[in-house]
Amino acid sequence: MAALEHLIDALRKLPGVGPKSAQRMAYHLLQHDRGGAAQLAAGLQEALAQVQTCTRCQGFAEAPVCDVCLDTQRDPALLCVVETPADQAVIERSGSYRGYYFVLGGRISPLDGRGPREVGAEALLARADDGQVREVILATSFTAEGEATAYLLGEALKARGLSVSRLARGVPIGAELEYVDLGTLAHALADRR
Amino acid sequence: MAALEHLIDALRKLPGVGPKSAQRMAYHLLQHDRGGAAQLAAGLQEALAQVQTCTRCQGFAEAPVCDVCLDTQRDPALLCVVETPADQAVIERSGSYRGYYFVLGGRISPLDGRGPREVGAEALLARADDGQVREVILATSFTAEGEATAYLLGEALKARGLSVSRLARGVPIGAELEYVDLGTLAHALADRR
Numbered sequence: 001m002a003a004l005e006h007l008i009d010a011l012r013k014l015p016g017v018g019p020k021s022a023q024r025m026a027y028h029l030l031q032h033d034r035g036g037a038a039q040l041a042a043g044l045q046e047a048l049a050q051v052q053t054c055t056r057c058q059g060f061a062e063a064p065v066c067d068v069c070l071d072t073q074r075d076p077a078l079l080c081v082v083e084t085p086a087d088q089a090v091i092e093r094s095g096s097y098r099g100y101y102f103v104l105g106g107r108i109s110p111l112d113g114r115g116p117r118e119v120g121a122e123a124l125l126a127r128a129d130d131g132q133v134r135e136v137i138l139a140t141s142f143t144a145e146g147e148a149t150a151y152l153l154g155e156a157l158k159a160r161g162l163s164v165s166r167l168a169r170g171v172p173i174g175a176e177l178e179y180v181d182l183g184t185l186a187h188a189l190a191d192r193r
Numbered sequence: 194m195a196a197l198e199h200l201i202d203a204l205r206k207l208p209g210v211g212p213k214s215a216q217r218m219a220y221h222l223l224q225h226d227r228g229g230a231a232q233l234a235a236g237l238q239e240a241l242a243q244v245q246t247c248t249r250c251q252g253f254a255e256a257p258v259c260d261v262c263l264d265t266q267r268d269p270a271l272l273c274v275v276e277t278p279a280d281q282a283v284i285e286r287s288g289s290y291r292g293y294y295f296v297l298g299g300r301i302s303p304l305d306g307r308g309p310r311e312v313g314a315e316a317l318l319a320r321a322d323d324g325q326v327r328e329v330i331l332a333t334s335f336t337a338e339g340e341a342t343a344y345l346l347g348e349a350l351k352a353r354g355l356s357v358s359r360l361a362r363g364v365p366i367g368a369e370l371e372y373v374d375l376g377t378l379a380h381a382l383a384d385r386r
Contacts (some may be wrong), residue, residue: 003243009234027279036206043203044234050196156245
């Protein structure tokens with residue numbers, strides 16, 4: 001059946017969904033949850049129509065400038081650089097940051113043809129040059145690519161006289177020392193306080 | 194952002210998708226695959242509009258009667274009873290069955306208020322009474338509920354003079370005996386050939 005096959009193909013666009021899961025989802029929706037299927041179609045269309053890129057921070061927005069960038073209660077001296085809107089959301093949920101953000105288009109990855117230009121380094125430098133930002137917190141991942149991204153961006157930001165910091169590395173809350181990897185432990189020892 | 198939250202909620206309607214996965218899917222679609230999101234919305238709407246229930250076998254159809262029921266090359270003496278359209282699809286893909294099907298609305302489960310009426314026992318008996326069906330293959334699951342469903346339907350079909358069979362139980366292809374559960378092994382020994 002063509003319509004069923006099209007739906008299974010489309011469900012495979014979801015990250016982490018392979019052919020078996022896509023088939024199970026399609027059958028489930030059509031047999032047991034047509035209301036849910038209609039809700040999902042509407043949700044996708046609403047999000048595609050409403051969610052755009054914030055012209056100031058490049059994060060998600062439902063207007064030309066996002067709610068965070070429009071929030072005048074935040075500290076304009078602090079700019080936190082993240083790789084994705086999802087990373088921005090998790091920092092917001094932590095409730096411990098009251099500055100502004102800049103959302104990169106991922107991390108620098110020369111093998112995938114993604115250099116500073118592709119992740120938006122120029123737009124970041126322009127944003128950080130607003131005269132109010134004093135410290136840029138580079139909250140990219142602690143992976144090889146995330147570290148390289150932080151290094152390259154950090155050098156460019158320092159050259160403009162901005163203070164640059166990185167999230168602290170250490171033992172996660174709730175972790176048992178026995179199971180913490182050696183690299184993390186070495187950093188936690190070096191940065192002890 | 195309301196549109197993003199609505200999309201995350203809607204993605205949770207998919208089986209096996211929890212809050213974390215739904216969030217990851219929403220961010221991925223909006224940031225990296227808006228084309229895929231549009232394709233999924235269209236696929237859902239197409240399937241909801243096109244896929245209906247076959248009036249003859251109660252399986253999925255894109256017309257009042259499905260392609261399988263309309264296929265005159267099949268053996269009208271054989272009727273295979275399955276729990277879901279997904280089970281029908283897997284038997285079709287095995288390529289080893291050339292009769293017709295009847296798709297139940299799940300399995301009998303008194304605790305969930307699903308008796309013979311709810312799974313479509315009456316419609317099955319009416320379908321099996323067409324004067325051509327001689328053998329009904331009860332291909333329900335080999336779970337307690339699937340077995341109970343097969344037993345109840347089997348008794349009613351036998352009372353109408355129809356021959357009733359069940360899929361063979363045994364060791365799956367590719368399995369190492371050491372890891373086969375004891376119940377399966379007991380059945381495989383009893384039904385040895």
